[in-house]
Amino acid sequence: MQELGNRWTGKWINPLLRKELRQRMRSGRTILALSLYLFVIGAVAFVYMYVNVQGQTLILQPARTAELFTFLSYLQLALVSFVTPGIASGVISGERERQTLSVLLTTPLSPITIIFTKFISSISFLLLLIIMTLPLYSIVFLFGGVLPSQVLAVFGLQVVTLGAIAGISIFFSTLLRRTGWSTVFSYATVAILFMGFAIFGYLFDSVGLHSADESVWMHLAGICYALDPIYMQAGIETNLGLLSPSFNQSIVSSVFDVVNSHSLSGKESWLFFLAVYILIGVILLLISAWRLRPGSLTMVRKRVIRWMAH
Amino acid sequence: MIRVENLSKRYGKMTAVHSLNFDVRKGTVFGFVGENGAGKTTTLSILSTLMLPTSGRAYINGMEVTTEPGLVRRQIGFLPDEFGVYDDLSVREYLAFYGTAYGVEPALIDKRAAELLHLVNLEDRSEVLVNSLSRGMKQRLGLARSLMHDPPVLILDEPASGLDPRSRIEMREIIKGLREQGKTVLISSHILPELADMCDEIGIIQRGTLVACASVEVVNARVSGKRHFLLEVMSEGHRLAELLSRKSKVTEILKVDENKVEFIFAGSEADQVELIHELAMGGFQLKTFQELGGSLEELFLRLTAEEDAKAELIPKMA
Ligand SMILES: Nc1ncnc2c1ncn2[C@@H]1O[C@H](COP(=O)(O)OP(=O)(O)OP(=O)(O)O)[C@@H](O)[C@H]1O
Ligand SMILES: [Mg+2]
Numbered sequence: 001m002q003e004l005g006n007r008w009t010g011k012w013i014n015p016l017l018r019k020e021l022r023q024r025m026r027s028g029r030t031i032l033a034l035s036l037y038l039f040v041i042g043a044v045a046f047v048y049m050y051v052n053v054q055g056q057t058l059i060l061q062p063a064r065t066a067e068l069f070t071f072l073s074y075l076q077l078a079l080v081s082f083v084t085p086g087i088a089s090g091v092i093s094g095e096r097e098r099q100t101l102s103v104l105l106t107t108p109l110s111p112i113t114i115i116f117t118k119f120i121s122s123i124s125f126l127l128l129l130i131i132m133t134l135p136l137y138s139i140v141f142l143f144g145g146v147l148p149s150q151v152l153a154v155f156g157l158q159v160v161t162l163g164a165i166a167g168i169s170i171f172f173s174t175l176l177r178r179t180g181w182s183t184v185f186s187y188a189t190v191a192i193l194f195m196g197f198a199i200f201g202y203l204f205d206s207v208g209l210h211s212a213d214e215s216v217w218m219h220l221a222g223i224c225y226a227l228d229p230i231y232m233q234a235g236i237e238t239n240l241g242l243l244s245p246s247f248n249q250s251i252v253s254s255v256f257d258v259v260n261s262h263s264l265s266g267k268e269s270w271l272f273f274l275a276v277y278i279l280i281g282v283i284l285l286l287i288s289a290w291r292l293r294p295g296s297l298t299m300v301r302k303r304v305i306r307w308m309a310h
Numbered sequence: 311m312i313r314v315e316n317l318s319k320r321y322g323k324m325t326a327v328h329s330l331n332f333d334v335r336k337g338t339v340f341g342f343v344g345e346n347g348a349g350k351t352t353t354l355s356i357l358s359t360l361m362l363p364t365s366g367r368a369y370i371n372g373m374e375v376t377t378e379p380g381l382v383r384r385q386i387g388f389l390p391d392e393f394g395v396y397d398d399l400s401v402r403e404y405l406a407f408y409g410t411a412y413g414v415e416p417a418l419i420d421k422r423a424a425e426l427l428h429l430v431n432l433e434d435r436s437e438v439l440v441n442s443l444s445r446g447m448k449q450r451l452g453l454a455r456s457l458m459h460d461p462p463v464l465i466l467d468e469p470a471s472g473l474d475p476r477s478r479i480e481m482r483e484i485i486k487g488l489r490e491q492g493k494t495v496l497i498s499s500h501i502l503p504e505l506a507d508m509c510d511e512i513g514i515i516q517r518g519t520l521v522a523c524a525s526v527e528v529v530n531a532r533v534s535g536k537r538h539f540l541l542e543v544m545s546e547g548h549r550l551a552e553l554l555s556r557k558s559k560v561t562e563i564l565k566v567d568e569n570k571v572e573f574i575f576a577g578s579e580a581d582q583v584e585l586i587h588e589l590a591m592g593g594f595q596l597k598t599f600q601e602l603g604g605s606l607e608e609l610f611l612r613l614t615a616e617e618d619a620k621a622e623l624i625p626k627m628a
Contacts, residue, residue, distance in 0.1 A: 015410035023398040099394035103455070106358050106388045107411040108380060294379075295362035 016109055020121035034129060037079065041072060041133055066242045069137070073154050076133065077233055080126055080162045081194065085186035088122040088169035090179040092288070097179060111292035115170065115285050123166050130155055150240040157236055160277050161229045165190055167281030174288035197228035201258070222262040226269040227276060231255065235264030311336040311463060311494040312357065317366035319352050319518075326352045328518040329366065334496055334511070336462075339489050341505030341526075342498040344515035350498040351391050353515070354467045357496070358388040370463055384412065387456030391467040391498075395440040395448055401427065402436040404451070405458055412459035419458075426454035429484060445472045453484065464488065466497045470504060482508045502529075536561060541589075542570045542597040550594055557585065572602070 024030050048068050092115075095101040104114065137151050169186040176182045201224035208217030225231040234255045259265055290296055312334035319327040327349040334340040344350050355361040357368050359379035368375045370382045395404060405423040414422065427433045430450035435443065443451060449472055456464060466485075470478045485495060485508050499505050505512060506526055513523040543550055551566040551573075559577035566572075575582065586599055 015407055018410070019396070019399070019403070019407045022403070023396060026398045098396075099390070099392055100396060102355075102358075102360055102390050103388065103393055103408075105360055106383055106386070107408065108383050108413065109411050110380070294360055298362065 014109070014113060014117055016104075016114060016117045017121055020117065021124065024121065024125060030125060033083075033125075034132065037129055038132060038136070041075065042136055044075065045072060045136065069151075070237055070242055072137070073158075073233065073237070074230075076130070077158055077161070077229060080130070080158055081165060081190055081229070083129075084122070084126060084162050084165040085169045085183060085190055087125060088119075088166040089173050089183040089186040091118040091122055091170055092173040092292070093176060093179040093182050094173070096177060105292065105294075111289040112286075114292065115174070115289040119163075119166055119170055119285055122170070123162060126162050126166075127159065130158060147240075150242065153236050153240065154233060157229065157233055157273075160274055164277040164281040165193075167284045171284035171288050174291050194228060194230055197224045198230065201225040201228065201231070201262075218262070222264075222269070223272075225258055225262050225264055226272050229273075231258060231264055232269065232273045234259050235266075235269055239265040239270075311371055312340070312496055313369040314353070314357075315367045315369075317353065317356065317368055318364050319349075319356060319361070320364045326518055327356075327363075330515075330518075330520050332513050332520060332523055334494055336494050337489065337492045338510040339485060339495040339497060339508055341502075341509035341512045342496060342515060343500065343502050343505060343512060344498075345500055347517075348500075348515045349518040350500075350515060351467055352518075354388075354465050354496065354498060358386060358465050359383055384459065385461055385463050387459070387461040387464045389452050389456045389464075389466045389469055391471065393448075393452055395443070395451070397439075397441050399440050400437050401432065401440055401443070401451060404440045405455060408455050409458040414459055422458060422460070423454075426457055429457075429487070430454045431480065446474060446477045449473060450477070450481070453481070457488075462492075462494060464493055464495045464497075466495065468498055468500070470499060478504065536574050536576050538564075538572070538602045539575050540570060540572050540598065540600045540602050542600075544595040544597065545569070546594065547571055550589070553589070553592060559585070569597075 045068065048071070092101070095104060105111075109117075134151070134155075165186070168189050169182070172182040172185045172189075173179065176185065201221045204217045204221035204224060208214045208221065211217055226235075238256065238259050263269065314330050314332050317327060317330040318325065330349075330353060332340070342350050342353070352361070356363045357370065357375060359375050359382050362376055371385045373381045373385065375382050396407075399407065402420075402423055405426065406419050409419040409422065410416070424433065424436070427436055430453055432443075432447060432450060432454070435447065440448070440451065449469060453466070453469060456466070469485075470481050473481060482504075485497065488495060489508075489510075497505065497509070502512065502514075506529060509526050511523070511525050512529050514521050541550065541554075545568060547566055547568045547570060551563050551571045554560045554571060554573055555563055559575055559581050560573050561576050562574040564572040564574065575585075577585070586596070589596060
């Protein structure tokens with residue numbers, strides 16, 4: 001039976017992935033992190049409901065549930081974006097530092113296999129994390145106001161975001177010798193994605209207000225906002241009717257304004273976001289695989305020298 | 311089985327390996343000797359497809375290492391000079407991982423892992439975590455790992471470094487055993503005597519150039535019994551040198567000045583006692599009679615530098 005299982009998994013799971021998953025799941029940290037995460041999300045949900053339900057009947061308060069869902073989904077987005085670089089920014093530089101890379105590279109596993117396996121194994125933990133919170137959200141469904149398909153749409157965005165962040169982190173991990181630097185650059189990039197784009201969007205908007213051709217600036221601002229997972233998630237949640245002006249908190253309503261003025265809830269923005277993030281992730285992973293091949297640096301150096309000589 | 315043709319590698323302006331040529335026949339052990347920084351690791355990395363040469367070619371079992379690296383990787387078992395192991399894996403899982411990575415039949419993996427652990431004397435550690443092994447054990451485990459896919463060629467970069475004397479002897483025995491199984495082994499070391507015992511052929515590399523290449527019998531014949539001595543006297547160094555040069559057991563006078571003479575002596579210990587006695591009787595005031603460590607490589611190199619020896623020793627480099 002076990003042999004049959006091995007043969008089956010052997011087809012789908014390459015040896016490196018099996019080893020990585022085994023190592024990851026074996027270390028106590030993984031289990032600890034998962035439990036801690038579930039506990040935090042669970043506690044937040046219960047406290048929120050407890051506070052809101054007090055003195056009232058426990059029945060349907062769709063607006064409140066939508067609010068809770070939005071809050072939890074942002075908590076999850078933040079957590080996932082924060083944890084991904086920590087896991088992925090050491091996958092190749094760590095092998096270099098531990099001096100296991102050269103042996104790995106002399107096996108028949110190709111650089112592409114190695115890089116994509118590292119990618120899968122680093123996001124697997126986060127995917128597991130996201131999937132494990134699904135039952136928790138079912139409590140939210142119980143109260144009504146949120147549909148399972150809505151949850152899936154938001155989670156889809158988060159999966160694409162974390163995939164791109166993992167791709168970026170693995171890229172730095174392959175390019176830079178030290179995990180320390182790779183981690184720094186990965187977090188810096190995440191900061192640009194989350195805050196940099198928002199700031200640029202805001203700047204373009206402000207310039208647009210005082211400019212003759214406002215629409216060009218508005219368009220640029222729209223592109224920036226559409227590449228920011230924070231606003232994009234707000235876009236989806238607006239589209240799903242989760243986010244509405246009825247949230248009369250200033251941050252939420254200002255985000256809502258941006259979403260509306262740049263039509264981030266539309267399909268185009270959503271597809272634009274998906275295309276760019278998936279493309280960035282895939283391209284960076286391919287470059288990483290190429291970089292693992294012997295002589296890649298020499299080749300770049302030669303090209304640069306030839307180009308400079310021109 | 312392994313053929314290297316005009317192999318060169320430059321790091322920027324530094325030439326680490328310069329136009330290397332050698333051949334390793336199937337089923338033989340080739341010892342690659344050179345001091346630190348001579349270019350051993352660079353050469354072996356190129357042969358293991360980890361690095362591209364600046365120029366030249368290298369073939370493993372007829373396959374070129376730069377154009378067919380994928381095929382070459384299946385032919386070789388590679389043990390780097392320094393390597394680490396993964397955390398959170400047991401010794402058995404560690405071997406199984408590399409076995410599956412090479413596409414070894416799942417049914418065969420456990421069996422082979424057990425055999426190899428027996429070979430390297432770690433069978434009682436199969437369930438221990440790899441990162442808890444000592445350095446020497448890791449080195450032996452590394453050798454077992456490089457054999458998991460039963461490759462015809464082994465490339466071992468200083469496999470004995472970090473081992474205690476007993477483990478060095480064991481490692482040597484294992485490698486002899488591998489030769490008996492018909493494996494072709496390329497092994498590097500910075501110590502010639504360590505290799506002389508298990509190799510069929512020895513190549514000496516110095517600053518990236520192969521300066522000598524000979525079968526181990528020739529090396530042994532050249533070097534055996536020859537020792538490097540220093541004699542210090544109060545005076546009359548030149549007369550002493552002249553007397554020594556007439557002795558049949560003194561094969562070469564290396565350095566002479568008023569107070570000291572260095573020479574190569576091919577006699578036994580009894581001959582040595584007799585020589586001292588003779589010198590004392592001859593009226594020399596001996597201050598020291600000392601055997602200089604002088605590396606075997608140095609001695610060997612000097613011996614191969616003799617004109618007649620060169621023709622005999624390096625025919626295949628032409
Ligand atoms: N990645 C590198 N970049 C620049 N120079 C290098 C690099 N690797 C090796 N060298 C240089 O190339 C020369 C040969 O190094 P190599 O590691 O091949 O020597 P070695 O014979 O293996 O020495 P050791 O006995 O110390 O292991 C040395 O002078 C070294 O400084
Ligand atoms: Mg070396």
